[in-house]
Amino acid sequence: MYLIKEARFLAPDIKLFRIEAPRIARKRKAGQFVIVRVHDEGERIPLTIADSNTDDGTVTIIVQNAGKTTRLLNMMEEGDSVLDIVGPLGDPSHIENFGTCVVIGGGVGTAIAYPTAVEMKTQGNHVIGIVGSRNKELFILEDEMRATTDAFYPMTDDGSYGEKGFVTNKLAEICEKQKVDFVLAIGPIPMMRAVANVTRDLGIKTVVSLNPIMVDGTGMCGGCRVQIGDETKFACVDGPEFDAHLVDFDTLIARNSLYKEKEQKDLAEFQANPLVVLEQVRHQCRLDQVEEAIKARN
């Protein structure tokens, strides 16, 4: 079991967790992810690592409510534990001095883009940040992104904060005005596809981080296979970052909706009585702690 040392909402439905996992904290690099299993009957879900702290041995993940598992996780508090966390998985972001980089975060994807933006800046890139969200309430990591970028553009769909419009509007505008050498885009699949479409004809190297359905995360199951050009790749061991211009986004979207029915059913059941489920999980977790303590004493 892995202790949650800090848990706080960054925005409605978006929560930051610092989880005690010293081995992972020590090894983790920007762009890598963990797989979390909240409880014994739960599924394994991949979550990108936003940050780590080697002093207190924690990794930071930022989780947005989506299905049952993320909602359950987001109900957990400091002092609770998750049953399993494994990582760091995947290849780290490829960092080098490209020149001018545009780092784009869409919604909770910003949490994933942010550590790579920091590394890009450290490598001497001129880093331009664009962060998009549906509205002002859901806007996250603004201070952090501002601090690490040379220019920063907040965008909202409804204009309630920053400029009204999509991140691609801003990207196209920037690319018209100046030379851009590299683009990193992390967010919802339609956003990443739109970014790829903007930069494809301009010939700007563009990388996206993919989030296909995954089970083990070590290359064993092949469930996370994605079409990259004419090759099949496993996002867990060959990615999660890929050349945006080669990604078959349609297949990714189709594969990600494979289990929609079961997911919706589980979610509906969970939402009918979320606190009961949370209590069951906490109860089991405390039982396990007691059992571990007894074993340790013997």
Next chain:
Amino acid sequence: MDRLPPKERMKISRSSMPEQDAKDRARNFLEVNLGLPVLAAQHEAQRCLDCADPKCVGACPVGMQINDVVTLVLDGDFIGAAKKIREDNVLPAVTGRVCPQENQCEGACVLGKKMDAVAIGYIERFVADYERETGNVGLPDLKPSTGKKVAIIGSGPAGLSCAGDMAINGHDVTVFEALHEIGGVLVYGIPEFRLPKDIVKNEVENMKNMGIKFETNVVVGKTITIDELMTEEGFDCVFIATGAGLPKFLKIPGEHLGGVYSANEFLTRVNLMKAYDPEKYDQPIYDCRGKNVAVVGGGNTAMDSVRSALRLGAKNAYIIYRRGEDEMPARKEEVHHAKDEGVQFMTLVNPVSFLGDEKGNLKVAHLQRMELGEPDASGRRRPVPKEGSDFEMPLDVAIIAVGTGANPLVQSTTPDLDTTDRGYILADEETLATSKPGVFAGGDIVSGSATVIRAMGAGRKAAKAMHEYLTAQAPV
């Protein structure tokens, strides 16, 4: 039980394994084989001729002292028999269920020349189950602590077997596992109806009671490297037993469609994540109820997959295999079980492509018929496509069970570890020592896909060499 004279013993016919009725079991995940009752087990033990030079022992990859075990069973000392087994085999309840005994101990039994071999597997299983069910575990005696630290990478059969022997020899053993459960292929691969997970759990508990430590959620190569284990965490010796985990696909059009799985993924969802119980567990699997499901392949993994699909409610469950039934690598028993349960075999057939609907889900398989040509490198006759034999069939789920390759995570982060051109780890045949001092490797990551017991044999072989390596070092 009194021993009969040899002539009388040879009159006894081999016991048959009681099993769940095929119609019932095809729709549930409960164990198929039910195990021999006490009297039947002793009855079977009576058939053993107690050879002076028991061939069965030599044919066992872990060298179990089968003749002594059989004698103890005849004497009614079942816990003694368990203890005797455990001297050589840490997973008797597992091997008693999944070993291909017909090719090993039973294949070498002298009775087999004239009649049916002694059902050694059934006896082994009986002893292990008796031990577990009565709660009297016959753990082997441990030698005094050597103070040497041993890391085992992977908790599948090779890793567990090596861990057991190293613990018996007094070493401080830690097993690292990438997944959240201990057991490797025993928990993610082999289905509940052939190997109940509680049995694996019980064996792991026994190993914990031998002082072996287990750490789950550690992906060696990612979470920590071999070098870090040896320098920073003070391990004196390492055994790599990561298995052959990388699934192979057919590389034909349409494999990205929803409903197309690797056998690894399908079985992992069903077994490890318990997707067969969707009311209780969250990890989803494609709803097979009323669907047409085909498994491509002819090995044990293919049989496990197709029988799982049937139990998940498939309307039609097919095996599609490009060679003939005689060439199938699966155990005959598994093929028979599958057929009895209603699995349909399409042999000398190979998929050419998969076609889907507008949502990206599999709907149709495009197949072609094959015929057998000249023998290939494996000695089996090579299947060649028959011109103009293409046909289509409706299909909702396709499970690809055509083998696995080497997972590169450990090799790619351990620079001084030599590998073959296919990525398997090179290890000395006798000692299983790798090119890196203090590091040994065995099981599927060295040999390519094999069986549980072969992997366990490798674990033992490595343990012997590792023990020698550690005792040759200066004492702590």
